[in-house]
Amino acid sequence: MKYAIKIHKFSTVDDLDNAWNLEDFKVLLERFELPNVESTDLKEVRELLFMAIADKDPSEAARIVLDYKLSNEMNEHQIDSVSYEMLVDKISEEYPRIELHKTLFIINQLLYKAFNGKFPNAKATIIDFDITPKMNADKDITKEIVLKCFAQNLDSHNVIKRLFHNQLDAEEAFEEANDIIWFLNKTENQYQLITSDYFMSSQEFINEEFDANISFYEEE
Known part of the structure; x- marks a missing residue:
């Protein structure tokens, strides 16, 4: 043909529009121990989430976000392993399961921006x-x-x-x-x-x- x-x-x-919505951010805020945020302003809630993420150890923050997005695709051991690998490698390019690359990119870039560049920039x-x-x-x-x-x-x-x-x-x-x-x-x-x-x-x-x-x- x-x-x-x-x-x-x-x-x-280095980001995808509409990759995260307000509900995503609020659920993550609860997981990062900042519940009951009443604001409906996406930008404001995003900034609160970034502060909550940055208060954590980077690998622990990665584990929390990975668990939220990929707990149906990865077991606990895999999530722990990837949470450390993300700090040194572009895991959204290198992970053997190509079907997870898009989600790993979305996660990576959220963490990259929250930590001001501690994660690789995909x-x-x-x-x-x-x-x-x-x-x-x-x-x-x-x-x-x-x-x-x-x-x-x-x-x-x-x-x-x-x-x-x-x-x-x-x-x-x-x-x-x-x-x-x-x-x-x-x-x-x-x-x-x-x-x-x-x-x-x-x-x-x-x-x-x-x-x-x-x-x-x-x-x-």
């Missing part, structure tokens, strides 16, 4: 683009289609090309595509994707306009 892609804008960010990539199916190509644009197209316009050092070449070549199913791309949103006339800067950075793209021929894995 053939697609034409035009990239309109790259953005590199980045996310936002790309606004058009994608046009050619001839009989599937018009239902999925994360796999986008990722396979974009990979053809990335330089040879890109981690997706190095780790997932069999999936990109349709020799294996590309189930990881749904987790590598965190969000794929369609606006009025364009698409926007959000992913980790680890997987796709603006410096790795070769052209802003390109065509891509892709294929899909078929079980025998």
Whole structure:
């Protein structure tokens, strides 16, 4: 299948809009021993939470936030281990379960800002683009289609090309595509994707306009 892609804008960010809501912050404030906060101003409550987080040991603070967000995905031992690893490594890029990278990024960046840089600063990539199916190509644009197209316009050092070449070549199913791309949103006339800067950075793209021929894995 053939697609034409035009990239309109790259953005590199260290935070995601709407990653946390007021209820999240209030629950965390209770866990950080500052309950019964009555304010409904998100910015004010966020600042209170940052102060409460900063009063804790960094690894203990990480454990509390990890337990809140990922207790259904990690056991107590895993949470304890990650809470220490987060202080020295970009765990949102290195954790073996790719499906947890987005949540680990959100947690990492909350802690990074609360502790004024004691945690590594991870980045996310936002790309606004058009994608046009050619001839009989599937018009239902999925994360796999986008990722396979974009990979053809990335330089040879890109981690997706190095780790997932069999999936990109349709020799294996590309189930990881749904987790590598965190969000794929369609606006009025364009698409926007959000992913980790680890997987796709603006410096790795070769052209802003390109065509891509892709294929899909078929079980025998």
